[in-house]
Amino acid sequence: MRLHHQTPFVISTALSVHAGRTVGLKMEALQPSGSFKLRGVGHACETYRARGAQRFISSSGGNAGLAVAYAARALGVPAVIVVPETTSDRAQQLLRAEGAAVIVHGASWQEANAEAQALIGAADAFIHPFDDPLLWEGHASMIDEVAAEGFRPDAVIVSVGGGGLMVGVIRGLQRNGWGDVPVLAVETAGAASLAAAYAAEERVTLPAITSLATSLGAKQVCAEAFDLRHRHAITPVQVTDAQAVTACARFLDDHRILVEPACGAGLAVVYDMPERLADFARVLIIVCGGATMTAAQLAAWQQGVPS
Incomplete structure (x- = not known):
């Protein structure tokens, strides 16, 4: 019995036009539980x-x-x-x-x-x-589905909290022969444990999580996410809470799907930092979801999130 669904893969006209390159979306927000x-x-x-x-x-x-x-x-x-x-x-x-x-x-x-x-x-x-190899094995299946669609990305954008999604995505890339496809690992400032660990060359523990993107709120990334930097091209990227929230609102307008700021963080790279994608003709974004997000919460954050 397979519990997850095969989610849609779509080429986003709106994001592709904005970024000036082909942007594919793996719609994990549409899983029955609301996320990847x-x-x-x-x-x-x-x-x-x-x-x-x-x-x-x-x-x-x-x-x-x-x-x-x-x-x-x-x-x-x-x-x-x-x-x-x-x-x-x-x-x-x-x-x-x-x-x-x-x-x-x-x-x-x-x-x-x-x-x-x-x-x-x-x-x-x-x-x-x-932090469990069984989780990573399961998450890797989303890349199998993208490969079955015939879409080989030049880069993949993933949001990072504890690192489980990123590890699974990289395992999926590697088992599909795409080990040379780099990953942009996106965090919000205030929850950037991966960027801190890579900068320090050790798995540091953040003193506190100050981002509203609480789904990214792991004070320390898992060991596998840290060690993967030696085996795969990973670039940490940070966005602000305001950028993540604005990306959620823009994505809702563009695709009629409500996601949380942890997911908006990855989308914000396309909306606010298209120059980071200059070297890539085809980009894949994992639209990871957010089961507890509401329209009222998004509206409140739009009114009160500092830049």
Whole structure:
């Protein structure tokens, strides 16, 4: 049973005209759980269930948690999602609507994650939001689908939080013979743990997450995302919160799809930094999604986000 859907791949006329080059979109926002996370999470949940897991535990009030809750319901397995106090009421409602038990604990994901780890019993499987080879294997399938469409990009734009999406995309590129296709790894200022790690040549931990793009809010990237810089061409790129929010609004106008700022960060490279794409004739953007985003929240951010 495959839990994720094969999502549409489209050439964006609006973004292609704006950037002066062909821009392809992999529409992961259209997954049933609302984001790309379902690919990797679904694969992990199916694998752990086959190994005998009787309950799933995770630590995310956002896209990963929703993917776990969706997969658990589809597989008939109970799920417990531990979320920090900052998790919105809407996100908690969405988790409960999928049948998950929700525990609110701690002021940050790190504290919620520690609580989730403490709950793990012998018959449980912990589903990490971004650091598990099973997740990366699942995420790689989106590149298989792009390859099946016959679209070979000259560069791929991905948003980076903990790094799981980027690792999966690169695995997909490499297994399709596209190991020479560079990746632009986009973060918002205030959540740029990958850029900080690459600059320091070690996996640094950010003192705090100050970006509103909370889905990018991993204080430290996973080890595989850090180590990949030696095996693949990766260029860190940073955008502001305001650029990410504006990109969400422009994308809504261009494609009638609402995404969160973590996704808008990648789109902002095309909207605000087309010069960064000068060397590439064909660009692929992973439209990663954002299950808890609302039109009201976007409007509020448009009114109040600092530049």
